Amino acid sequence: MHFVDGRCHCGALSFTYQAPKAPEVWSVRACQCRFCRAHDARTTSDPEARVTFRLDPGSTSRYQFESRSAEFLLCSCCGVYIAAIMTTPHGIFATLNVNAMEQGISTPPATPVSYDSETVEDRQARRHRRWTPVA
Amino acid sequence: MADQVTREGAGAGLIHGRCHCALIRFVLAWPVSSAELQVRKCGCSFCRKHGGAWTSHRDAELTYQIDDESRVSKYRFGTKTAEFYVCTLCGIVPFVLSEIDNRQYAVVNVNAFAGVDKFAFVVSSTDFEGEGTGSRLDRRKRNWIPNVSCAEGARACIS
Numbered sequence: 441m442h443f444v445d446g447r448c449h450c451g452a453l454s455f456t457y458q459a460p461k462a463p464e465v466w467s468v469r470a471c472q473c474r475f476c477r478a479h480d481a482r483t484t485s486d487p488e489a490r491v492t493f494r495l496d497p498g499s500t501s502r503y504q505f506e507s508r509s510a511e512f513l514l515c516s517c518c519g520v521y522i523a524a525i526m527t528t529p530h531g532i533f534a535t536l537n538v539n540a541m542e543q544g545i546s547t548p549p550a551t552p553v554s555y556d557s558e559t560v561e562d563r564q565a566r567r568h569r570r571w572t573p574v575a
Numbered sequence: 576m577a578d579q580v581t582r583e584g585a586g587a588g589l590i591h592g593r594c595h596c597a598l599i600r601f602v603l604a605w606p607v608s609s610a611e612l613q614v615r616k617c618g619c620s621f622c623r624k625h626g627g628a629w630t631s632h633r634d635a636e637l638t639y640q641i642d643d644e645s646r647v648s649k650y651r652f653g654t655k656t657a658e659f660y661v662c663t664l665c666g667i668v669p670f671v672l673s674e675i676d677n678r679q680y681a682v683v684n685v686n687a688f689a690g691v692d693k694f695a696f697v698v699s700s701t702d703f704e705g706e707g708t709g710s711r712l713d714r715r716k717r718n719w720i721p722n723v724s725c726a727e728g729a730r731a732c733i734s
Contacts, residue, residue, distance in 0.1 A: 449621050449652065475595050478667045478686050480626020503665050505595065512666075518650050519661035519668055520624045539624050 446541040448520035452499035453513060455522060457536055457572070459489040463545040468538055470550035475505060475512065479521045482550040485535040490575045493523070493534075507560045510567070525574065526567045533571035590694070592687040594667035599641050599660060601669055602726075603683055605694070606634040612694050614685050618702035621652060621659070625668055628698070629682040631719045637670065637681045640726040654708050657715075672723065675712050680719035 442462055447454035459466070466484045470476070476483075495513065502511040514521040522540040526533050538547055555563060590603040605612075612630045621627070641647055648661040650668075657673040669687040673680050685696065703711065 449624050450650075475665070478595050478665075480628065480686055501664055501666065503596070505665075514666035516663035516666075517648050517661070518621070518624075518652075519648065519659070519663075519666035521666050539626055543620075543623070 444541050444545055446522060446536060448515035448522055448540060449518040450499075450515060452496040452517055453494070453515050453520070453522050455491055455493045455536065455540075457489060457491050457541070458575075459486055461486065461489075463547045466538075466547050468547050468550045469553045472552055472554045473556070475503075479537070480539070481521060482538040482547075483524070483535045484538050484547070485533075485571045487570060487572065489572045491523070491534050491536060491572050492575045507563065509560050509563055526564065526571065528564070528568065530568070532574040533567055534574050535567070535571050591689045592669055592683065593689065594662040594669050594687060595665035596662060598643060598646055598662050598664060599639065599667070599669045601637060601639040601683065601687075603720075604636040604638070606632060608634075610694060612685065612696050614696050614698045615682075615701045616698060618700060619653070619704060626686060627668065628685045629671070630685050631682045633718070633721060635720045636722040636724075637683060637720050638724050638726050639670065654711060656708060656712060673712070673715050673719065675716055678721065679723040680715050680721055681723045682719055 442459045444457045444463065446457065468482050468484050470482055499515050499517050501514050501516040503514060504511055510524045510526045512521060513523045513525060520540055521537050523534050523536045588605050588607045590605055593600040609632060615629050617627055617629065646663050648663050649658040650661050651658055657671050659668050659671050661668050667687055668684055670681050670683045
């Protein structure tokens with residue numbers, strides 16, 4: 441098991457990612473939506489992994505837009521986007537921004553992806569299959 | 576100018592940009608003599624987490640507009656000589672301001688641009704870690720945008 445820590449710049453939001461695979465073989469995606477491009481985000485998830493968040497409620501913005509089917513967790517002090525989460529009757533699922541993770545890990549280059557043509561139901565089903573359960 | 580800030584798309588030499596939720600908007604008037612944008616990917620801990628990609632030009636002008644000043648975090652770190660304008664809702668940092676000798680200097684985040692088809696980006700990597708405060712401020716005076724103003728008619732101006 442590989443433990444990788446991540447946090448925003450000021451440290452108000454942080455997480456620990458517990459992944460069965462080494463960072464060198466993670467799936468890393470560069471979503472081409474306007475939000476992800478503006479953050480230059482690179483995200484990763486694994487349904488076999490687990491993530492634990494530590495969020496200072498006073499510094500956490502849960503940003504939503506368009507379909508509002510996910511919450512984008514970012515720091516309202518330093519602005520760093522750490523993860524997106526989806527809350528379902530089966531639990532909470534997350535995808536993590538690799539840019540917020542500790543330096544020194546080596547991941548594959550990000551693959552550009554676009555989810556523009558998905559319906560909200562498609563989107564929720566994909567996240568349910570691929571995103572990481574929140575412990 | 577306020578109207579131009581609200582509209583999207585690039586006019587002749589004008590580059591429009593905003594944070595994702597549009598709380599912070601700007602117009603960058605780029606000198607017509609230059610069709611090339613030098614983009615610097617900074618390697619500091621803040622820019623790595625933000626994917627910050629910055630541009631500036633001595634002959635450019637930045638005009639910005641902010642709808643609600645209370646929703647902007649002016650984040651400082653390290654030497655604390657620059658203010659990173661962070662939207663507290665969507666987290667985007669459209670620009671950075673540094674006040675030097677009673678004048679505002681700016682760099683702009685190209686990831687916040689709304690449309691720049693007519694420009695070529697030339698991307699390079701930089702890392703200014705270890706640079707002394709004096710030389711840092713001198714460099715900004717030489718390279719950053721020296722003409723920064725708040726759009727007329729904006730409800731809130733921070734500068």
